[in-house]
Amino acid sequence: MIRSEIFREIAPVLRDRLVVCNIGIPSQELYAIDDQPTNFYMLGTMGLASSIGLGLALSQPKPVVAIDGDGSVLTNLGTLATIANNVADNFILLIIDNGSYGSTGDQPTYAGARTSLARVAEACGCERVVECRGEATRDALEDALASGEMTIIVCKCDSGNAKMPVITMDPVTIRDRFMAAVAD
Amino acid sequence: MVEDINVRIVDDLVANGVTLITTVPCKQLAEVIREVEYREGVLHIPSNKEDEGMGLCAGAFMGGRRAAIIMQNTAVGVTINALTTLIQYYRIPLPMLISYRGGLGEPVACQVEMAVHTEALLAELNIPTFHFRRTADVEDLDKILKFTFMCNKPVAILSHTSFWGGY
Ligand SMILES: [Mg+2]
Numbered sequence: 001m002i003r004s005e006i007f008r009e010i011a012p013v014l015r016d017r018l019v020v021c022n023i024g025i026p027s028q029e030l031y032a033i034d035d036q037p038t039n040f041y042m043l044g045t046m047g048l049a050s051s052i053g054l055g056l057a058l059s060q061p062k063p064v065v066a067i068d069g070d071g072s073v074l075t076n077l078g079t080l081a082t083i084a085n086n087v088a089d090n091f092i093l094l095i096i097d098n099g100s101y102g103s104t105g106d107q108p109t110y111a112g113a114r115t116s117l118a119r120v121a122e123a124c125g126c127e128r129v130v131e132c133r134g135e136a137t138r139d140a141l142e143d144a145l146a147s148g149e150m151t152i153i154v155c156k157c158d159s160g161n162a163k164m165p166v167i168t169m170d171p172v173t174i175r176d177r178f179m180a181a182v183a184d
Numbered sequence: 185m186v187e188d189i190n191v192r193i194v195d196d197l198v199a200n201g202v203t204l205i206t207t208v209p210c211k212q213l214a215e216v217i218r219e220v221e222y223r224e225g226v227l228h229i230p231s232n233k234e235d236e237g238m239g240l241c242a243g244a245f246m247g248g249r250r251a252a253i254i255m256q257n258t259a260v261g262v263t264i265n266a267l268t269t270l271i272q273y274y275r276i277p278l279p280m281l282i283s284y285r286g287g288l289g290e291p292v293a294c295q296v297e298m299a300v301h302t303e304a305l306l307a308e309l310n311i312p313t314f315h316f317r318r319t320a321d322v323e324d325l326d327k328i329l330k331f332t333f334m335c336n337k338p339v340a341i342l343s344h345t346s347f348w349g350g351y
Contacts, residue, residue, distance in 0.1 A: 047239075
């Protein structure tokens with residue numbers, strides 16, 4: 001199961017939730033599959049989806065789902081320590097771990113080799129860490145939302161991208177409609 | 185007359201609605217970071233790296249808070265991508281209180297290496313930059329914060345060692 005197939009399965013769960021989506025093909029796929037004003041698309045800045053999501057979760061009461069990638073988490077690994085030490089129970093970090101840098105040509109990441117991001121998250125002090133297969137992502141996400149506890153989901157799935165157009169929406173438009181949805 | 189610059193800085197941040205402050209330590213910032221940590225009504229989130237802190241601030245802003253970052257000038261080198269592709273691109277206001285190492289009296293040679301690039305980099309990024317050289321310069325902070333939240337830009341306050349009372 002590849003990321004875009006997972007997105008199609010979880011889109012109904014994400015629809016009314018605040019979502020911060022990682023740079024590159026993940027944002028393009030989510031935008032094409034189910035664009036919502038409650039989605040914040042990153043157009044740049046690899047690695048900061050989880051940080052933006054945590055800042056958002058700590059600043060308002062609605063649940064926040066940050067969708068990140070294994071490569072992006074590896075580039076900002078300290079984020080897992082920050083998340084663990086600043087608990088926001090309305091925060092879910094969903095790491096789509098396909099073992100590759102998907103947006104740049106599927107080069108392998110260390111998460112697809114010897115490194116377990118779930119175990120790194122646990123070692124950082126995250127208390128609710130769930131590792132699942134792509135097929136189980138929807139259930140894991142629904143469980144996490146129902147738990148009311150900060151959850152890190154590491155979804156192990158296959159490498160591969162759907163061919164989707166680049167997002168041409170202006171960043172200020174993305175930000176403005178997202179902030180209106182946050183405040184709504 | 186400024187009684188305590190560290191208290192005054194946090195007073196002005198709070199008076200301008202800042203409720204989340206992220207910090208990466210510098211020896212010169214130790215006291216103001218302590219003040220941030222213990223101030224009621226301010227959520228202090230230490231960051232491991234300054235670009236991570238800018239992500240936190242961006243998220244906090246979109247969640248309805250005003251946020252600020254406190255860091256050393258070496259962080260300007262770390263955060264150029266976050267500043268351009270996140271903070272500037274999405275037009276997010278971000279006050280940056282920056283300790284400016286590497287000036288007169290500096291004992292650590294390597295600090296000079298980043299100091300010589302700091303102002304040029306900020307200028308290249310078109311980041312409005314203000315200087316705190318003497319204690320009394322803290323009087324400008326309130327106006328700088330109002331300016332930042334008026335124009336929705338990252339704004340740098342380069343606080344020189346002389347401002348913090350020397351090495
Ligand atoms: Mg990946």
